[in-house]
Amino acid sequence: MLTPVIELRGLTKRYRSRVAVDALTVTVEPGRVTGFLGPNGSGKTTTLRCILGLTRPTEGTATVLGRPYRELPRPMRHVGALIDPRARHPGRTAHAHLLALAQSNALPRDRVDEVIDLVGLEPVAHERVRGFSLGMGQRLGIAAALLGDPDVLLLDEPVNGLDPEGIRWVRELLRALADEGRTVLVSSHLMSEMEDTADHLVVLGRGRLLADVPMADLLGAHSAVRVRSPQAPVLASALQRAGGHVELEIDGALRVEGLDCDQVGDVAFLAGVRVHELGRVTASLEAAYLELTGDDVEYRAAAL
């Protein structure tokens, strides 16, 4: 049993007329990357801000390592956060920004240069942040999150503005941090980013919890077996008798839900049906996500 690291219990944040987060109860476990997903405006950032004590919940609690964030001594040693790429003074150099943060938590001064090297900002460490590109800014934010070598990482849209190389770097970094047993919660509104990174998903829609499932389950729930046979009608009825739900695809293949590949192969063999193609089709996370959040998108473009 893993120790719960981030616990949200009935977390609710209401602004005057709008419910940003609605009775959210979630536990985020260590040792894996938890993807925090939801359309724009679904309450991801508000939730992260509540966890960090930047925003006060209307109801409910958010605890990190068993206590409210504000009660953590030297919080950067426990929790690293990338909350907003603008969270810095543009007139300060990257080095000065990180130094001030490190000093506030009595972290060793050497750590500043270490994280600058780690995120690859050495060439611009002593330049003012004003001139940084979005990607450099994200790297600086990640450097700040890693300063205290924390056990818990909260990253809000960390790959926003990064180039493909940067995106891969963040993925590998998150993977490595989770493999070291740390807790990694990373938000995004882009599913494709999460597909290769996250082990577990927490999905929000309009502030409500839509799913809290292992990635494999979400994909599994939306996957099927594809089988192609010159004797499709015979195979289809055999599969139905075996308990499968069968649909005919456009190219004449069958899409089978409720049976796995082995079972479909066995059914075909027993029915004496020739099979030309047999395989598992995994729904893309994108499709699974759209199905899940379809009714809960706050901002939607009108149909053209």
Place this chain on the structure above:
Amino acid sequence: MPFTSVVTSEWTKLRTVRSTWWCTALYVAVVGAGGWFGAAITQSAPRADFAVGSALTGFGFGQVLVVVLGVLAVTSEFRTGMVLASLTAVPGRGRLLLAKTVVVVAWTVLLTALLCLFCWFAASRLTAVEGGVPLTDPGVLRQLGLQVACAALAGVLAVGLGTLLRSSAGAMGAAIGVMLVLPPVLLISASDQAERLARALPAFRVGDEPFFATATSWQEGLVVLGAWVVASWTLGAVLLARRDV
């Protein structure tokens, strides 16, 4: 975490933005030039503390720069979003504000004390006083000490208003309004009500004299300024602790 860590961090923040050094340079220039000029046009004075008072004239306008420094130390955090990083690193909001205040006050006191010594030097060189202008004269020390105290309090008032209003323009306007603009305006209007109101404003002071404001004793002036400082800073701290960022 130790409070000294937070103070060190705030000092790093203050010294690594250019606005701090602009304010510092202008403060030194305005007060230094005003001091030399004030002493130069005061050919003689009956007492040492009068001579020093003339040399402190530059502080009248110079303290505006302390206000700008104090306001920016806070509002730049809100304007840029830095406050998110600051409060994530130091979630104790009262501690963060206190550390920021300590740093602003320490820097203001250091600068003001050095400038006071310069003004005293100018008075002792340029203004003729029977018996000279010894630094150890109690009247001289009182003038200089009050100047340091008033500038430091102006800095804290600026930090408090900045925290309260979270806007550079709003906080500077409010601070300069009550300290520099309204006092002379009320002085001119010369009604009893205006005078009562004027005495309740935290006018800038030059040594033991209010600057372009209704005359009050330095004791009364310090009490009024102190009350404004306590009220704005406390209210700022309470709101900072309660509001979301």
